[in-house]
Amino acid sequence: MSSAFTHALVGASGVQLIPDDLPKWRVALVFAVAAVAPDLDVAAFSLGIPYGHMLGHRGFSHSLLCAALLAAVASLVVRRWSDGGRTGLLRIWVVAFLVVALHGALDAATDAGLGIGFFIPFSSKRYFFPFRPIATSSVNPFRFFSARGLAVLASEALWVWLPLGLLSGLLQAVRWWRRFSSRTTVEGLNGGS
Numbered sequence: 001m002s003s004a005f006t007h008a009l010v011g012a013s014g015v016q017l018i019p020d021d022l023p024k025w026r027v028a029l030v031f032a033v034a035a036v037a038p039d040l041d042v043a044a045f046s047l048g049i050p051y052g053h054m055l056g057h058r059g060f061s062h063s064l065l066c067a068a069l070l071a072a073v074a075s076l077v078v079r080r081w082s083d084g085g086r087t088g089l090l091r092i093w094v095v096a097f098l099v100v101a102l103h104g105a106l107d108a109a110t111d112a113g114l115g116i117g118f119f120i121p122f123s124s125k126r127y128f129f130p131f132r133p134i135a136t137s138s139v140n141p142f143r144f145f146s147a148r149g150l151a152v153l154a155s156e157a158l159w160v161w162l163p164l165g166l167l168s169g170l171l172q173a174v175r176w177w178r179r180f181s182s183r184t185t186v187e188g189l190n191g192g193s
């Protein structure tokens with residue numbers, strides 16, 4: 001798996017695709033929790049469920065169906081904060097699905113463990129991407145603070161945090177430009193009347 005921190009960061013970044021009438025920090029927190037949630041499946045190890053089982057680590061909990069279900073729960077929570085229900089449930093769900101499904105996608109780009117059961121329960125096949133540059137984080141949180149843990153963070157910084165930061169910057173620039181151009185259009189219309 002990628003580290004919980006990186007999954008949470010990717011989840012929280014989904015807030016940028018949500019309209020401004022929703023409370024940003026609360027939405028970011030809900031999305032972060034939803035994006036980390038698939039890794040609660042590490043409990044399967046202590047329950048004696050084999051890694052390769054459909055309910056094992058990186059199995060159903062990392063599937064697209066589970067992402068859809070987690071997104072449904074997250075979007076119902078978030079929608080309650082919408083100002084007069086202006087933000088559509090479908091839009092929130094789509095963003096929530098995207099950030100939760102990215103959990104499996106990130107894990108599919110890691111260099112160890114078993115692949116991801118994207119299509120469980122319809123197919124038990126596990127998948128990895130052909131290009132897997134991200135170092136796999138240990139399921140043991142205490143091993144996170146080690147040389148291996150630092151190597152994991154370094155690879156995530158390069159392959160996840162940096163592209164995410166660039167994408168966020170681009171998104172903010174587009175938003176700023178749209179706001180700026182609509183303001184100048186309004187000022188132009190007022191000036192011309």
Ligand SMILES: [Zn+2]
Pocket residue numbers: 001002038039058062103107
């Ligand atoms: Zn995972």
